[in-house]
Amino acid sequence: METRFLETFLMVAQHGSLAEASRRLGVTPAGIAQRIQALEDEIGLPLLARSGRRVKPTQAGLAIMEKSRRVLSEVRELKSLAHDDQAFGELRLGAISTALTGLLPGGLRRVFDTIPGVDIFLLPGTSAELYNGLLEEKIDAAILVKPPFPIPKTLQWDLIRSEPFVLLAPPEFAETPADQLLREQPFIRYDRSNWGGRLADTYLQSLRILPREWLELDSLEAIAVMVEAGLGVSLMPDWRSSLFDNLRVARLPLRNAPHREIGLLRPRNVRSSRLVQAVLDAVRA
Structure with missing residues (x-):
């Protein structure tokens, strides 16, 4: 079989x-x-x-x-x-969409170029889905947003990058204050069911701003394209990828901006620990 x-x-x-x-x-x-x-x-x-x-x-x-x-x-x-003395074998790696388009392509290229015999299976999903996948042992590790609750001692968290939130706006609003745009322009919300979306929502509440909300999406890529088309503004982490960097949008800084922390979460006793570490090192590089 x-x-x-x-x-x-x-x-x-x-x-x-x-x-x-x-x-x-x-x-x-x-x-x-x-x-x-x-x-x-x-x-x-x-x-x-x-x-x-x-x-x-x-x-x-x-x-x-x-x-x-x-x-x-x-x-x-x-x-x-x-292959106990080397990074080898199969790894089931979960990743949020922005990691798939930003962090992982270059990192995985380095892994495949330097470590022979590696077989990596990628599972896309939201941070909550991937966290549950880890607990259910469906995946070996995940690149996701840091959970908004204490991480169990059985899991190990390694920070990869911290992304400040910015106000994404059409380029013609590049010189307009962010607070003014949040109050006046149509607002495209980062889905509150996502852990990153909760950060944006908490920030709005701290400013006591009720935006003119008309759309709520769970894809940062889709939000960015909507903003580029002039359909509104959005609060989102300043993530980087070849796709995002080519968009014609303005990234306006926020006062006291929250940060979305992206990292690798894994069980402390994961069997493919050397391979997981090799992927983490390559992504950080």
Whole structure:
């Protein structure tokens, strides 16, 4: 039995969609279906069943899910033990979207150029989703916003960068005071369900400003494009990427600006600790 079949089954079961598993694993939908079929042929029972547009595990599928996770975890541990003196093996790394477009591309390029035999699986998500993924052992480490609550002692937090919030505005407002723009211009809100969005909301409350809110988005990239199009202003962390730096927008400083801290969170006993450290060092570089 190939472990990639188990990995594919778990991904489909988790997201309820062959298409989503295809996107996350970088395998064609036909390839996903073939893997599931091969696993079902080997088990001798159907493991997934359609429910409308979604798929869900059958009773047989539910019965093997936890054991499948343990098998994959033990395989990763075997690889790590075999290469105990070096950064090697497989790493399941979660990352927020701005890390995927800003911090990670150059860092991962350095890792792949200097460390042979590395296999890194990237899982995108919000900070809250990735934090839960760590607790449930679905990923080995995550690059995310620092949690707004005490971090358990079983987890290790390493700061990568601290990003001050700025007021993002169309370029014609570059000389207008930020407080004035927040009161007068349409406001595009950074989603308050995100940990970074909560920082922006708390800052507005501290200024006792009720902006002319008309849109709330969970993607900083989407917010920046909206601002560039002249659809409003927004409070957001001053993150950097090749995509963001090419936008025609003004970044106005804020008095007593909050900071969004981006870092790497991992269990203290993570099996692929050398590889995690190698990724952290490369991203910091």
